[in-house]
Amino acid sequence: MTTAQTKSARAFNFSAGPAMLPLEVLEASAKALIDYQGKGFGIAECSHRGKEFDGVIDEAIVRVKSLLGLSDTHDVLFLQGGATHLFTTIPMNFATGPVDYLVSGEWSQKAAKAAQAAGAKVNIVGTTEASNFDHSTAPAEWKLDPNAAYLHVCSNETVHGHRLPQWPTHPNLVVDASSEFMSRPHPATDAALIYAGAQKNLGPAGVVVAIVRKDWYPRIAKSVPALFNFQKQAEAKSMLNTPPTFGIYILLETFRWLEKQGGLAAMEKINEEKAGTIYSAIDGSNGYYKGTVSVAAQRSRMNLTFRLPNEEITDVFIKDAAKQGMVALKGYRTVGGIRASTYNAMPLEGAKALAQFMKDFAAKNG
Ligand SMILES: Cc1ncc(COP(=O)(O)O)c(C=O)c1O
Known part of the structure; x- marks a missing residue:
């Protein structure tokens, strides 16, 4: 398989771990x-x-x-x-x-x-x-x-x-x-x-x-x-x-x-941007998505957790996202909802794709 083929086949994998790794690695x-x-x-x-x-x-x-x-x-x-x-x-x-x-x-x-x-x-x-x-x-x-x-x-x-x-x-x-x-x-x-x-x-x-x-x-x-x-x-x-x-x-x-990549300070910058992109989609959804963390300053930049109005629509969200190449979004079994993990290997495009999907999904189902 060539690099290009491998790349095109790779999903945006939001798994909390074991999690996606950089293709070069x-x-x-x-x-x-x-x-x-x-x-x-x-x-x-x-x-x-x-x-x-x-x-x-x-x-x-x-x-x-x-x-x-x-x-x-x-x-x-x-x-x-x-x-x-x-x-x-x-x-x-x-x-x-x-x-x-x-x-x-x-x-x-x-x-x-x-x-x-x-x-x-x-x-x-x-x-x-x-x-x-x-x-x-x-x-x-x-x-x-x-x-x-x-x-x-x-x-x-x-x-x-x-x-x-x-x-x-x-x-x-x-x-x-x-x-x-x-x-x-x-x-x-x-x-x-x-x-x-x-x-x-x-x-x-x-x-x-x-x-x-x-x-x-x-x-x-x-x-x-x-x-x-x-x-x-x-x-x-x-x-x-x-x-x-x-x-x-x-x-x-x-x-x-x-x-x-430029070391940890460079990673922090890109991780802030990735998390910010998804948190903006949550906060800009007129309450359709609700973040599970009550203190905004403590929101994780790695594991972004939120809920949809009910469990049925959450399942639809997870299935529809997977159809678009965004996988492993199910929240932890004791918490439910959605967890999008955006570790270092998740590219900015992955965060942008998820944010866009969230906007489209809320417009269709909200
Ligand atoms: C913060 C944290 N600590 C500890 C663990 C346990 O790790 P392990 O399964 O490698 O023992 C995990 C696993 O997800 C974790 O996220």
Whole structure:
């Protein structure tokens, strides 16, 4: 299949994850899968201890640091088990006392529960569960424990469609950035630990990126099993066991692609424009579409959630959109309605096509 054919066959895929990836990334990865740099074998067919994969992981680490402006204070890890693995192992490693959790949606709630299950004394600094997580509690209202070992937040709630406009400042901040990682510049140097499942902005499922401040390692108890121990993983360059080599390769291609786009500030600009295009269609619909997030400043730029007048017409909307090449618009099962995920790989044309479709659909059915 030629590039042109592949391109013309590609849908505007609004999936929340695993999500669409840039075509250039897929093409370069497909090539490397079959034959890596003319060696007669693919990148998924060689040892993780060999020089080919070593070069891949080294370059991936350097590029993450460069994209985020990180120095040697932090390690970059490529782990397995997803973001769920991370919010399970973080308290095992670092909850040396009580811990603060902001509960602002499905994912931060799961993280707080995982910390409780791990035996940590969890202080919920704020929750909006009573309003079905339609926004996040404002930082001024958070009831922080001055003795907390860390503060955990989810910077973008994938299911409920809102984000923290700014990451909070805290001496020991832990951020689940899964669904907005590298979609805008992040104050990464100020965080103690950032983690992100790859399957939104970075690559396929099966890899989770963790960025860990090295001065945190002395907190880790000897009883933490090596595989779950962040320091041991860092010392082994994420290779205590066989890592998901091809997944990490795809991430490397994404990091190269991000640099070619102009880095994270350039991504933020285009992501603002994409989200703005769709939010304008919601806000300009005379109430036909209703955004599900109650605080406008917190609206996600990655997962845009809204409702139509009823469930039947929502189904028609999803089916009609799919006929026009716009797929995976169904909202999360506990929330319903529509969720349009506009990660880095979604082109501006995709957002414009959806906004136009929304206008036409409302004019026909409103
Ligand atoms: C913000 C956030 N955190 C955590 C997760 C869990 O990720 P995983 O399925 O990789 O464990 C998700 C998955 O969608 C997510 O969106």
